[in-house]
Amino acid sequence: EVELGAQLAQPLAVTLDAARFDQALGNLLSNACTAAGHRRVLVDTEQLPDAVLVHVCDDGPGIPADMRERLFEPFASRSPGGTGLGLAIVARIMAAHGGSASVAERAPWRTCFTLRFPAAPSVPALPV
Numbered sequence: 001e002v003e004l005g006a007q008l009a010q011p012l013a014v015t016l017d018a019a020r021f022d023q024a025l026g027n028l029l030s031n032a033c034t035a036a037g038h039r040r041v042l043v044d045t046e047q048l049p050d051a052v053l054v055h056v057c058d059d060g061p062g063i064p065a066d067m068r069e070r071l072f073e074p075f076a077s078r079s080p081g082g083t084g085l086g087l088a089i090v091a092r093i094m095a096a097h098g099g100s101a102s103v104a105e106r107a108p109w110r111t112c113f114t115l116r117f118p119a120a121p122s123v124p125a126l127p128v
Contacts, residue, residue: 002029005044005055012045013120014052016097024093024101027086028056028113035060035111042109051099052117057109071103090115 025043032041036058046053063071072091074084087101090113094101099117106112 001041002033003040003042005042007045007047008043010045010047012047012052014117015120016117020093020096024090024115025054025056027090028115031086032056032058032060032111032113047119049119051119054115054117055106055112056115057106057112059108059110062105062110063103068103072101 029041029043037060039059042055042057044055044057046055072087074088091101094115094117097117099115101113101115103111103113
């Protein structure tokens with residue numbers, strides 16, 4: 001079960017490749033659901049003046065500090081049978097969008113991945 005945050009109801013201005021965004025979000029959701037087991041997973045967004053953030057959080061066991069530094073590198077995996085490519089792909093997708101991917105604890109969540117997209121430029125209103 002994935003909870004949808006309240007901020008998802010708000011429109012967001014961001015330019016992205018929908019297929020690549022689906023791939024990145026799918027990788028994060030798959031990891032979160034696996035880590036959380038029967039616990040909670042949340043997807044939410046946040047609008048900043050210069051960026052749009054997409055958060056995928058879970059209350060699974062968390063990520064050991066020594067692993068956090070290598071998470072977005074290819075072949076860094078702590079999952080049995082995992083390739084260690086999912087988060088590396090997420091990082092590459094975000095870099096191609098001029099953004100970034102990060103992980104942190106974000107109370108009350110033990111693990112929260114954040115995709116940071118540059119905000120789309122404002123379109124000036126047309127004179128009436």
